[in-house]
Amino acid sequence: MSRRKAVVIGAGIGGISCAIRLQSLGFDTEIVEALDAPGGRAYVRKVDGFVFDMGPTVLTVPHFIEELFSLQQDHAMLGEPDFPAGTLDENCRIREGVSGGPNTSKYVEIVPILPFYRIYFDDGTFFDYDGDPVSTREQIKRLAPEDLAGYEAFHDQARAIFHRGFLKLGYTYFGSLGSMLRVVPDLLKLGAVQSLFGMVSKYFKSDKMRQVFSFEPLLVGGNPMKVPAIYAMIHFVEKTWGIHYAKGGTGALVAGLVKKFEDMGGQLRVNAPVKRILVENRTTKGVELEDGEEIAADVVVSNADYATTYLKLVDKAHRRINRDALVKFRKQSMSLMVIYFGYERRDNDPDLRHHNIILGPRYEALLDEIFEKKVMSPDFSQYLHIPTLTDPTLAPPGHHAAYTLIPVPNNASGIDWDIEGPKLSARVLSFLEEQGYIPDLTARLKHMSFITPDYFSETLGSYLGNGFGVEPVLTQTAFFRPHNKSEDVHNLYLVGQGTQPGGGTPSVMMSAKMTAREIARDLGVEASVINGVPEQREAAA
Numbered sequence: 001m002s003r004r005k006a007v008v009i010g011a012g013i014g015g016i017s018c019a020i021r022l023q024s025l026g027f028d029t030e031i032v033e034a035l036d037a038p039g040g041r042a043y044v045r046k047v048d049g050f051v052f053d054m055g056p057t058v059l060t061v062p063h064f065i066e067e068l069f070s071l072q073q074d075h076a077m078l079g080e081p082d083f084p085a086g087t088l089d090e091n092c093r094i095r096e097g098v099s100g101g102p103n104t105s106k107y108v109e110i111v112p113i114l115p116f117y118r119i120y121f122d123d124g125t126f127f128d129y130d131g132d133p134v135s136t137r138e139q140i141k142r143l144a145p146e147d148l149a150g151y152e153a154f155h156d157q158a159r160a161i162f163h164r165g166f167l168k169l170g171y172t173y174f175g176s177l178g179s180m181l182r183v184v185p186d187l188l189k190l191g192a193v194q195s196l197f198g199m200v201s202k203y204f205k206s207d208k209m210r211q212v213f214s215f216e217p218l219l220v221g222g223n224p225m226k227v228p229a230i231y232a233m234i235h236f237v238e239k240t241w242g243i244h245y246a247k248g249g250t251g252a253l254v255a256g257l258v259k260k261f262e263d264m265g266g267q268l269r270v271n272a273p274v275k276r277i278l279v280e281n282r283t284t285k286g287v288e289l290e291d292g293e294e295i296a297a298d299v300v301v302s303n304a305d306y307a308t309t310y311l312k313l314v315d316k317a318h319r320r321i322n323r324d325a326l327v328k329f330r331k332q333s334m335s336l337m338v339i340y341f342g343y344e345r346r347d348n349d350p351d352l353r354h355h356n357i358i359l360g361p362r363y364e365a366l367l368d369e370i371f372e373k374k375v376m377s378p379d380f381s382q383y384l385h386i387p388t389l390t391d392p393t394l395a396p397p398g399h400h401a402a403y404t405l406i407p408v409p410n411n412a413s414g415i416d417w418d419i420e421g422p423k424l425s426a427r428v429l430s431f432l433e434e435q436g437y438i439p440d441l442t443a444r445l446k447h448m449s450f451i452t453p454d455y456f457s458e459t460l461g462s463y464l465g466n467g468f469g470v471e472p473v474l475t476q477t478a479f480f481r482p483h484n485k486s487e488d489v490h491n492l493y494l495v496g497q498g499t500q501p502g503g504g505t506p507s508v509m510m511s512a513k514m515t516a517r518e519i520a521r522d523l524g525v526e527a528s529v530i531n532g533v534p535e536q537r538e539a540a541a
């Protein structure tokens, strides 16, 4: 029987992960990517001798990466993953060798990062968050002793949410309302549907601790005031398996995944923007590229933005009657300004870390302006990333390559970024210099460029310039999040941050597995392939 053909639109981490899985399911898989290189949000900007990862930098759940690198033709591993024991040993030190895994290390070297984050408050004090309960308690004692007991209670609730929400339900695809209703009682019992900030505020009195234990969803586009408390699981995911870095940058992980895909026989085409998804009799027949070329396929998976997939790539005649209203009704996530900059190192540089969160003077009010009011704020919080503290190869000798990321409203705001972008980037860099984070930055600066929400809308094709797909709020979670299997067109599927389970690199890898499972079931892929172990079959033959 001839092999079936799959086309994946977009080479983001979700698209490549799904393509690897389709290849393992026995499809001839082709990825067609609009840009000139893979990665999507994880695209790499190389300029003036500096290498900047443009997007994700905090890698978590390394065994998801290992699972992708372990796949083979006819060995799809679509069952529930084995969750390995935690990364920290009994002395709360990262265990040797847990980062990479044997199959990962054939393609990319992954190393742990400690502390996970250094979180600076506006008064100059800081908290080194490393997942170690002993040092966490010591730091709470130093900054907010009144919150020590609250931390223990928070920790217990977060652990319970992690066990149920991630270990047990993480891979559940909520394709029907029934599948969702079955888990609601459990989630209510765990207190996982209140807002994360509400949960955190119950346990912590100090503003500083409330920020430390609630900021993490911002890294996947969630407003701590609005994300359901199920997102407390991020705290435990990080604590259990650590935070990691791919040597050479996240771009090296993307390159490794592409190589794995190609080693399995898959084909990646760049500079190949898709104009539309071909549909006949409510079933997809493939895609048409912008240059008019048609690629026939049995299955099409879109890794493009969810709203863009429906509003631009599926002709209106093939969309469900309520599709446009539903797409436009959904709340899009916030956006970002990201400033990439290279500067001269100095021996007496302040003691920054690989990942630094620099919080501004306001928290709740600032979040409200970014997510709800959608206005330019007088102040900002930022995530300053300096990977050259771990990996000097990303910059010319004697230099650092850094980026700083500032959450901003998406383009529903009407802000003119041609005017506001240069002003905000100048304010942020002056802040870093004047507050002593990087003294004399202006004199040392060798490269500076930035992106605004316009990059997300114009270059990445994200509706309203969203940074992370639809916003993770309760009413857009699980069944209520866009579905990975299209209801409008047969054999059309979606993958990536706009779909279930959500944004962030581990989630889009989970999304790839959920989508592949639906495809395997719908297209009748043999059970032996789905969970096959080729070595055993070979031995039996």
Ligand SMILES: Cc1cc2nc3c(=O)[nH]c(=O)nc-3n(C[C@H](O)[C@H](O)[C@H](O)COP(=O)(O)OP(=O)(O)OC[C@H]3O[C@@H](n4cnc5c(N)ncnc54)[C@H](O)[C@@H]3O)c2cc1C
Pocket: 009, 010, 011, 012, 013, 014, 015, 032, 033, 034, 035, 038, 039, 040, 041, 042, 054, 055, 056, 057, 058, 059, 060, 219, 220, 272, 273, 274, 275, 303, 304, 305, 336, 338, 405, 459, 460, 461, 467, 468, 495, 496, 497, 498, 502, 503, 504, 505, 506, 508
């Ligand atoms: C600045 C930033 C920092 C982040 N930091 C972290 C982090 O530290 N840790 C973490 O876990 N997550 C982080 N995230 C989130 C994470 O990067 C994303 O959730 C994830 O990478 C999204 O992957 P994806 O595959 O869903 O989509 P994308 O990466 O958006 O890929 C979609 C691809 O589809 C292509 N495409 C679109 N339309 C078409 C078309 N018509 N034809 C062909 N191709 C098309 C696009 O060019 C793109 O390559 C960050 C995000 C950003 C923006």
